Amino acid sequence: xxxxxxxxxxxxxxxxxxxxxxxxxxxxxxxxxxxxxxxxxxxxxxxxxxxxxxxxxxxxxxxxxxxxxxxxxxxxxxxxxxxxxxxxxxxxxxxxxxxxxxxxxxxxxxxxxxxxxxxxxxxxxxxxxxxxxxxxxxxxxxxxxxxxxxxxxxxxxxxxxxxxxxxxxxxxxxxxxxxxxxxxxxxxxxxxxxxxxxxxxxxxxxxxxxxxxxxxxxxxxxxxxxxxxxxxxxxxxxxxxxxxxxxxxxxxxxxxxxxxxxxxxxxxxxxxxxxxxxxxxxxxxxxxxxxxxxxxxxxxxxxxxxxxxxxxxxxxxxxxxxxxxxxxxxxxxxxxxxxxxxxxxxxxxxxxxxxxxxxxxxxx
Amino acid sequence: xxxxxxxxxxxxxxxxxxxxxxxxxxxxxxxxxxxxxxxxxxxxxxxxxxxxxxxxxxxxxxxxxxxxxxxxxxxxxxxxxxxxxxxxxxxxxxxxxxxxxxxxxxxxxxxxxxxxxxxxxxxxxxxxxxxxxxxxxxxxxxxxxxxxxxxxxxxxxxxxxxxxxxxxxxxxxxxxxxxxxxxxxxxxxxxxxxxxxxxxxxxxxxxxxxxxxxxxxxxxxxxxxxxxxxxxxxxxxxxxxxxxxxxxxxxxxxxxxxxxxxxxxxxxxxxxxxxxxxxxxxxxxxxxxxxxxxxxxxxxxxxxxxxxxxxxxxxxxxxxxxxxxxxxxxxxxxxxxxxxxxxxxxxxxxxxxxxxxxxxxxxxxxxxxxxxxxxxxxxxxxxxxxxxxxxxxxxxxxxxxxxxxxxxxxxxxxxxxxxxxxxxxxxxxxxxxxxxxxxxxxxxxxxxxxxxxxxxxxxxxxxxxxxxxxxxxxxxxxxxxxxxxxxxxxxxxxxxxxxxxxxxxxxxxxxxxxxxxxxxxxxxxxxxxxxxxxxxxxxxxxxxxxxxxxxxxxxx
Numbered sequence: 013x014x015x016x017x018x019x020x021x022x023x024x025x026x027x028x029x030x031x032x033x034x035x036x037x038x039x040x041x042x043x044x045x046x047x048x049x050x051x052x053x054x055x056x057x058x059x060x061x062x063x064x065x066x067x068x069x070x071x072x073x074x075x076x077x078x079x080x081x082x083x084x085x086x087x088x089x090x091x092x093x094x095x096x097x098x099x100x101x102x103x104x105x106x107x108x109x110x111x112x113x114x115x116x117x118x119x120x121x122x123x124x125x126x127x128x129x130x131x132x133x134x135x136x137x138x139x140x141x142x143x144x145x146x147x148x149x150x151x152x153x154x155x156x157x158x159x160x161x162x163x164x165x166x167x168x169x170x171x172x173x174x175x176x177x178x179x180x181x182x183x184x185x186x187x188x189x190x191x192x193x194x195x196x197x198x199x200x201x202x203x204x205x206x207x208x209x210x211x212x213x214x215x216x217x218x219x220x221x222x223x224x225x226x227x228x229x230x231x232x233x234x235x236x237x238x239x240x241x242x243x244x245x246x247x248x249x250x251x252x253x254x255x256x257x258x259x260x261x262x263x264x265x266x267x268x269x270x271x272x273x274x275x276x277x278x279x280x281x282x283x284x285x286x287x288x289x290x291x292x293x294x295x296x297x298x299x300x301x302x303x304x305x306x307x308x309x310x311x312x313x314x315x316x317x318x319x320x321x322x323x324x325x326x327x328x329x330x331x332x333x334x335x336x337x338x339x340x341x342x343x344x345x346x347x348x349x350x351x352x353x354x355x356x357x358x359x360x361x362x363x364x365x366x367x368x369x370x371x372x373x374x375x376x
Numbered sequence: 377x378x379x380x381x382x383x384x385x386x387x388x389x390x391x392x393x394x395x396x397x398x399x400x401x402x403x404x405x406x407x408x409x410x411x412x413x414x415x416x417x418x419x420x421x422x423x424x425x426x427x428x429x430x431x432x433x434x435x436x437x438x439x440x441x442x443x444x445x446x447x448x449x450x451x452x453x454x455x456x457x458x459x460x461x462x463x464x465x466x467x468x469x470x471x472x473x474x475x476x477x478x479x480x481x482x483x484x485x486x487x488x489x490x491x492x493x494x495x496x497x498x499x500x501x502x503x504x505x506x507x508x509x510x511x512x513x514x515x516x517x518x519x520x521x522x523x524x525x526x527x528x529x530x531x532x533x534x535x536x537x538x539x540x541x542x543x544x545x546x547x548x549x550x551x552x553x554x555x556x557x558x559x560x561x562x563x564x565x566x567x568x569x570x571x572x573x574x575x576x577x578x579x580x581x582x583x584x585x586x587x588x589x590x591x592x593x594x595x596x597x598x599x600x601x602x603x604x605x606x607x608x609x610x611x612x613x614x615x616x617x618x619x620x621x622x623x624x625x626x627x628x629x630x631x632x633x634x635x636x637x638x639x640x641x642x643x644x645x646x647x648x649x650x651x652x653x654x655x656x657x658x659x660x661x662x663x664x665x666x667x668x669x670x671x672x673x674x675x676x677x678x679x680x681x682x683x684x685x686x687x688x689x690x691x692x693x694x695x696x697x698x699x700x701x702x703x704x705x706x707x708x709x710x711x712x713x714x715x716x717x718x719x720x721x722x723x724x725x726x727x728x729x730x731x732x733x734x735x736x737x738x739x740x741x742x743x744x745x746x747x748x749x750x751x752x753x754x755x756x757x758x759x760x761x762x763x764x765x766x767x768x769x770x771x772x773x774x775x776x777x778x779x780x781x782x783x784x785x786x787x788x789x790x791x792x793x794x795x796x797x798x799x800x801x802x803x804x805x806x807x808x809x810x811x812x813x814x815x816x817x818x819x820x821x822x823x824x825x826x827x828x829x830x831x832x833x834x835x836x837x838x839x840x841x842x843x844x845x846x847x848x849x850x851x852x853x854x855x856x857x858x859x860x861x862x863x864x865x866x867x868x869x870x871x872x873x874x875x876x877x878x879x880x881x882x883x884x885x886x887x888x889x890x891x892x893x894x895x896x897x898x899x900x901x902x903x904x905x906x907x908x909x910x911x912x913x914x915x916x917x918x919x920x921x922x923x924x925x926x927x928x929x930x931x932x
Contacts, residue, residue, distance in 0.1 A: 119465045340452040344444045
């Protein structure tokens with residue numbers, strides 16, 4: 013029985029164990045010096061004449077539009093460091109990635125699919141032969157360790173021109189893999205005809221982060237992205253009435269939304285708008301962005317130069333997202349006001365499937 | 377869900393690990409269980425099967441949601457909009473706490489996480505309770521448990537007579553509030569069960585029974601079949617392996633009233649009394665001077681007598697009155713002594729006068745009389761002598777319901793003394809039957825009256841303590857009942873091998889350590905009529921919730 017690091021050392025890699033349990037720091041860094049112009053144009057038709065649009069409550073007998081909820085989550089464990097050919101000290105990460113799809117039936121959520129993957133992220137600054145050796149050694153060591161782990165192998169780019177720290181690059185690769193798994197599941201659901209205009213799929217997070225959307229735009233036709241975090245410093249309107257997103261949503265009343273506007277996404281357009289679910293004035297601990305979500309959908313023809321989005325569709329989606337504010341995510345989760353409950357449950361399911369760090373480290 | 381599907385899974389968490397004695401499991405949605413249900417637990421599919429199956433009893437059932445607090449719930453409903461109907465149901469789960477009773481492989485290891493929980497099988501439950509290992513099975517009622525598809529599984533439960541009426545353990549105590557706790561009914565059911573089942577016991581003593589009737593005519597029809605027995609009642613008796621019959625070999629003892637046939641100090645109508653006399657199943661007990669002097673101290677048990685002067689007066693009477701003297705002579709003597717105050721060094725004059733006053737009041741009852749000329753016609757008997765003649769399987773009902781408290785204590789004291797006194801019924805008569813009654817079960821309701829917790833170590837309490845502590849070896853078994861256990865002397869209740877709890881108040885269930893220490897104590901105030909929590913030395917489950925058949929004798 014050999015650990016992953018011992019297996020790499022036997023393969024002539026120089027590597028070190030992780031320094032401590034918490035040596036993976038993924039804290040987001042705020043950026044309040046954004047001077048970019050507002051993205052995209054308003055695309056709702058007919059164009060709303062007010063900045064804030066009231067969102068109606070749906071009737072009790074009106075079935076919920078959202079049938080599926082998909083979320084991805086990852087737990088990253090530092091697996092140590094490896095010294096590459098240029099004597100760089102580069103992180104090794106083991107990521108447990110899970111993507112869960114829940115289905116809402118009879119007002120109850122049920123797990124429809126769960127896709128999981130455990131991957132060792134290795135820097136790509138080695139020869140193809142060395143990387144193949146590393147893959148074989150680590151995967152075999154993980155399978156035969158004290159707590160066997162079915163491990164796959166992936167590489168993250170280490171590029172001298174990239175100013176990001178290696179850890180951020182590794183992390184980006186983890187997210188990329190998770191997004192790929194989500195997209196793969198969405199494509200399968202769409203191909204199976206499970207999602208439709210009356211059985212939408214709600215994905216946690218912004219769909220702007222997904223790549224290669226040209227290929228998947230059909231699968232995403234009935235997918236709604238709901239992001240609870242977004243760039244508050246981004247200018248929303250320029251000119252005399254210039255306003256940033258943060259200022260705009262601070263005035264957004266509860267159960268109101270902003271008009272949809274299109275954001276370019278390579279050669280596609282994504283329609284997005286903000287919707288306030290909860291009034292922060294009701295709970296002292298809430299900040300002004302809490303309780304606001306950013307909704308993103310593809311217009312009917314996202315590749316068109318000037319795509320349009322029917323106001324009725326925006327309103328309908330908004331009404332059904334608003335209907336998901338109750339029950340709310342438990343307030344033990346700091347994000348509760350913007351975190352839709354079905355997404356919370358889906359995410360929680362994934363987290364119950366993850367092994368803890370200690371058992372992952374048992375493979376090292 | 378198929379009938380063979382698990383109804384839940386064991387969960388061992390950091391905060392609540394499983395142990396060798398208890399575990400927690402969540403329930404499949406739609407499964408209904410209740411406290412005191414049994415479950416069987418199979419190890420997880422991919423684990424070592426050598427650990428065997430566990431059987432467990434459910435202590436409590438809980439439901440939990442991911443709502444951390446009421447405030448969170450308020451916020452969650454759009455800040456208190458109670459009419460809003462949520463589009464997504466919250467994640468909730470029902471989980472149960474259970475106590476391990478038995479492992480089929482006799483392994484004492486914690487129940488593994490992920491173990492499959494199933495409805496139990498009848499044989500398994502009986503093994504779990506250890507019933508199959510009893511030497512002298514005595515039906516004690518039945519358990520109704522939840523089964524698949526909302527059906528019920530009914531299992532009869534036995535006690536081991538070795539631990540109920542000796543020789544291994546003994547005594548039974550029943551407590552609960554009046555009416556709802558069905559204390560007397562359960563005691564009579566057990567007596568019936570012992571009486572019927574004793575013939576099938578291969579070894580051990582077959583008991584006789586002495587029943588004290590302390591209120592109304594509750595226990596004065598034990599030999600008569602109930603008129604309104606329905607099929608369900610008969611089925612319940614059969615379920616327990618018993619015949620739906622009243623008690624047999626019953627005789628009644630009423631306090632003597634007057635030298636007239638058919639009269640007695642009892643709640644029974646005179647025609648029923650006469651009928652019992654005619655059927656030779658009833659007697660009227662009396663106390664002549666000789667027998668009364670033996671127990672005279674019991675008449676003053678409730679009086680404060682710190683200097684023991686009343687006891688000294690009693691002793692003086694015993695020393696100076698012949699047993700064959702008539703009551704008139706004794707009363708005259710006591711009157712004289714109250715005036716002349718003999719033995720002044722021991723007994724002050726005020727004590728004599730007090731004794732005279734109390735003696736006069738308390739012996740004024742008609743049962744203090746002489747043997748009548750037509751004693752046989754009047755069915756007049758000396759109670760202690762008759763009790764010494766009891767044979768195995770006999771039931772003697774001593775009616776004290778219409779006597780004042782001090783006379784009830786007097787008679788009870790006499791009964792206890794007679795049972796503890798092994799001498800033959802007629803020492804002068806060589807032909808008199810030798811007392812070989814074996815074990816006697818004494819059923820005493822209102823135990824708090826005879827052995828109160830507060831009231832000093834009175835001699836009746838002392839007698840009952842003696843029975844509780846040494847009665848097992850003497851062959852006297854106490855089946856006591858009271859409304860509040862905490863009002864009865866600890867040493868009297870504490871030695872019981874079997875405790876039965878009927879419905880009682882929440883305060884009592886918290887005050888009584890015997891209840892409070894049990895995981896099911898919170899259920900006691902909510903027990904329904906006819907439901908009892910029974911703790912028997914041989915029950916591996918500790919405490920079971922039992923039901924029992926309606927009595928087959930005519931109620932009073």
